[in-house]
Structure formats: structure tokens, C-alpha cells
Amino acid sequence: MLTHIDYEHFLEWVYTGNMIFARAVHTASILADGKVVVAGGCCNGAENRAELYDPSTGSWTTTGNLTHGRQLHTASILANGKVLVVGGEGGEGVSSSAELYDPSTGGWDTTGNTIYPRWMHQASVLTNGKVLVTGGVVDEGVFQKATELYDPSTGSWTHIGDLRYERNWLTASVLTNGKVLVTGGYNYQDGYVSVTELYDPSTDSWTTTGNLTNVRTYHTACVFNDGKVLITGGLNGDVGLLTSTELYDPSTGSWTTTGNLNVPRMFSTASLLTDGKILVIGGEVYESTTLNSAELYDPSTGSWTLIDSLNSARLFHTSSILTDGKVLVTGGYNVYYQSTAELYDPSM
Template identity: 55%
Template sequence: MKYGRKVHTKSVLADGKVLVTGGCCSAAGNSTELYDPSTGRWTTIGNLNYVRQFHTASLLPNGKVLVTGGTNNVVVLNSAELYDPSTRSWTTTGNIDNARKLHTTSVLTNGKVLVAGGENETALLKSAQLYDPSTGKWTTTGNMKYARAFHTESVLFDGNVLVTGGAPFQVECLNNADVHDPSTSRWTTTENLNNARLLHITSLLTDGKISVTDGEKSHVGPLKTVELYDPSTGRWTTTGNLNSARQLHTASLLPDGKVLVTGGTNNVVVLNTAELYDPSTRNWTTTGKMKYARLLHTASVLSDGKVLVTGGNGNTVILNSAELYDPSTRSWTTTGNMNYARLFHTASVLFDGTVLVTGGNNSTEILNSAELYDPSIGNWITAGNPNNARMSHAT
């Protein structure tokens, strides 16, 4: 990518390209870039209207990308913006009622976007809001029972939304979960997880269950435990442990139903290892190692089934490198470097198969740049910058 960035977001567009927005910590803070998988190149596109990081980015059914909240390192933002792939430009849309960062977003089956939790300058939030793309407006919906940040949000097969774990740093993390029913706008609690955790990752499996991997437990450090949530019973069960405890990693659902976990840290070193979870056996096996150890990176499943890993923090430097994992050979190969090193960024697979990487930071500044990876050529091209630099946003 052209700009280094971290805590940015990435979204896969309808054309298959990937949009990357914002992040920290350079002049790239409001920049956006498009990655074209067909060429493997990134291109810069129009800037966000506001520099931001710790925001979210969501691909809407109409092909546009909605970016919400985050921070510009001065104030927490309540602004939202829309990216139009046809014009490669950003426009502002309705503001969120409550400014927030470190929140989560989900695109519901009805096309609306649910924003939940996060924090502002003074408090942790349990409020939730809905964005309607047809009107560009936000409405409040029921509050979660527990305020939370650093949590996860997953849309279930029945259209309900599961919010899991989280907590503010330096405070005991949560072992509870809330379920939102869009038809009633109400939240209900589920049975508690076996382990309280934050900075974990959830994956929707092909059987409709949710897997929760790793993360951190208060005063304990990274976990290697894995749990499964069954929506039909509302209960959690433990499953096979990972071979390595880790946090700040990625988890990707592959076309064959397996889950690929990459990188992260065990709080001693940054990891280059990867593991595969097989739902049929409930076991984890190690697979090929990445060339570069990394954490706070992104992982995107491409249309050909391969997985693109971008950026992140190595043991000593922020990375602009990208690698591809081939499930058929269980091996990694390097591909074109991004124009900018970044972490805390986002990556989105577009409808055309390209990958859009946005925002993040490079340790000195929040980025507004975005890049596109084209798998067909293995190169990156820069895309229009978001209007606001941002990092730690979501996709």
C-alpha cells in the first residue's frame, strides 16, 4: 500500500476488490486504497472525509461500504461515511447517536447494519443502533445487558446476532454473551462461556455453530482454548485446544468448512505459525508456517479459496508484506507488497474478487490511505483516501 497504517479496516467489494480505510499513524490517516486480486496491485482512491482508527467498515448489499465511528486521536467520532465503488469516492451519511470506537458492526439479513458496544471518551457502552441504507439514518435499538468493547459480533443462520465477551483493558473481561433479535429489537443473554475473554475471534461454521478461539483472559494472558456456541440450545461447549496459545491473530472459514488461524502472539514472541480446525473431528492440526511472523494483521479468503494475509506487526517492524495460503498444498507463498506498511487496518473482499485494505497505523501516524489487491496479477494499487484518517475500525 502507499501508506503504512494500523487499526484500519478492510472490506471485500462486490467486484472482488478490497477496500482499505484509515488507521494510524501517518498522513495516510484518511486515505483509502483498493487492492485488485487480478493484478495483485494496490491503487489509492478518494480520501475519507475524516481521519479515523478503531472504526468499522461494512459491505452493504448494494455494494457500497459503510465506515462508522473510531477516533482521530483527539476525540471519539460519531460520523459515518459511504464508499461508492463505481465512483471511488466517499460521502458522509447520517451520524451515529453515540460516538464510539472499538465497537462492532454486522450487516443483518434485512440489509440494515447493527452497531453494538464500544467506548467513548468517558464510558464503556452497552447501547446499540441500526443504520438503514435506504434512508441513510440511524435509529436506536435495545441495549445489551452488559457494556463491552474488544468483543465480537456474529450473524447467525436464523438472522439473530451473537455478541460475545470483551471488556475494557485493565478490567476483568467478560464470560457472557448477548443475542439480538432484529424482529423484536430485544437482547437476551445466553449461557456463559467457559472462559472469560477479549481480543478473541469468532467464526460462523457451516453447521451454524459459532467457534470462539483464543483471546486473552484477565491476569492470565493468551488462551489456547476454543469453545462452540449452539444457537439451537443457547449453550457453550469446549472443543479441542489450539496447539499454541495466541491473541491478536486471525481466523478464516475456508470453503471446505475448516478454520485457518494465523499468527498472533503468545506474549513472548510474535508467531508465524498457522493451524487448521476440522469441525468433523473437533481437532486442530498445524499447517505451513508464514514467511513472516505477524500480529494485528488481516486475513481474507479469496474467490479461489486461497487466503491473503496482509501487514501487521512483526517482531521488530510493521510490515507491508503480503502472503497467500493455498489450502490444497497447505503452504504459503509471498505476493506483491502493499505500498504502505500498516497494522490495525481492515481488509475486505470485493464482489470482483479484489481485496480492499484501509487505514491502520505505522507506529507514527494514523493512516487514511487505502489499497486494492488484485489476485489476478498479485499486485496492489492505491485507492481513494477516506475523508478521515482512522485505525482500529471494523469492516
């Protein structure tokens, strides 16, 4: 007797509801109630639009529009549950504007402008609740070295010193000791930056730390629960796309190589799963080939394993760990801007 097998039940990736607006280079932030707010991005009218994903229904609803349309901005969850959106590029050029999303009202309110306009930057929420903004680009060929702090209690920004090396497409990771590690990136004067830097909130100062083994930009960074940082892939102009990955140990300030990715990639995302593994998703290889592959890093073995592929190839997407441990991937680009979203279930 033949028995029907529901193969979809065993798939690691499944589609969920489509976003209302197709978009890429947007942000996705998990709210205190478990919903996800997606904001801004490119293109086709998405720049000032925001929408909410409800994991309990798998559906999207519109929420308040951003005051300023933007792409390649940052979004940070504050201690009070609001979302701080900073900078980016919009119809009026590179922005210094910042605004706050209030989940209780679904509205956006402007807050203090950054001192320096920027996009392609990073924002990090510190243990004291303030937000550190680093790097980015001011204008064509003009890179940002200045760093600044946002104080939610006053809504104002303070310049707290400069990076040693200006850079865009950097990563900035909050370590378990409260410091912030900046890695990689590029600028026209120095090229690909191998020097990594540490911000210490207790002294408001920057210091250099160990150099990367392989210089790179367009890479990812993830902080493990033990405090180490894994960076993956990216681009090195002299070598090309990278499969190499390396680990930073804050106790020694040094980098060591670990297992290579199975697929070289840039513009991917990396997420720390609840079981301690890291999931790298999608991205791009040369000649505008978008990837649908995904792979898992196991810190106990230092090795990578390819898993089921995404249903849709994508780059410039987002990936978010939901409260139930699943991973929500939204939007991105593959020939066209995408409205699709899909879920990865680590338990499958």
C-alpha cells in the first residue's frame, strides 16, 4: 500500500507570507512582542515604507511610513523597545537624519541628526544603552572616519573620536566584554583594510588589535556566546571572492583561520542559531550571480556543511532569529527586487 509522504514537512526552508513591498538593502528588527519590523530599502517605492511580520500568522501588515526614505541605513533596537534608524541614502542624498519607531503607536518620530551624514555604515547598541555609529561613506569617494554616540535619554549625538582607518562595508560587533570590534572594509587611500580596531566604552577610546589574516570587505561577522568572533567570506581585490573564515579571540587579540566555506560569497548574511552554530545565507559571486545556497558552521569541529538551498536566490536580504529559534529571511535582489520571505527551521 502506497503512503503519501509530505516532503515539504522535511524541508529546512519554507516560504512564508510575501512582503507587501519588494525591497533590498533594507533593515529588519525583532520587536519585544516577537514581530519583525522591516523598514526602507530599495526600490519601487519601498524607500520610506515599513511593514510588520507576525510569526503567529505568517502575514505582513503595513505600519507607519518613515519620515525620510532611505537605503543602506542601520536599525537598532533600544532598551525601551523603540527602533532607531540612522543615515542611509535617499532622494536628498546621503542622510544625517535619524528617527525612532514606536511599536506601541506604529509611528515614526524624528530624533537628533547625526553630526556626520553617512551610509554603508554600522550601528552597535552598547551595554549602557547608547548606540555607536562607525564608518560608512559621506559621498562618492569620501569615506567616514569619525565615530559618534547616540544617547536615547537626550536624543543627541556626540563625536567620540575617529577610527584609525576610514572604511565602508565594515562590520562592528559588540563583544561579551562590552567592547566593539571593527573589522575589514575598504577606502580609496588604503584599499582593503587589514587592521582591526576596538572601541572601549569605559574610556571612549579606540585602539588597534590584531590584523586580519585575509583582508576583506562585503563580509559577515558573528559573535559566539564564548566571546569569540567569526568572520566569513567577502571580497579581496587581489585574490577575489573568499571562502576563508577566521576567528578573533578577545583574550589574546589575535586571529586564527578556521574551516573554509564550501561556496565563496559576498553580501551574504550570518546568524548565530540557538544551538550555537552559525548559518550563512545567500549572497553573490562574480558576474552578478546570486546564490541560493546556505551553510552551517559548527564551532566544535571548525567545519562548514551545506544544507538545503533557499527557495529563492538573494543578496542584500536580511536574516533574523525569531523568538522560536527559526530564521526569517526577507527580500533581497535576484534579477528583480524580491518581496518573498522564507523561514529556516533548525530542528528539521
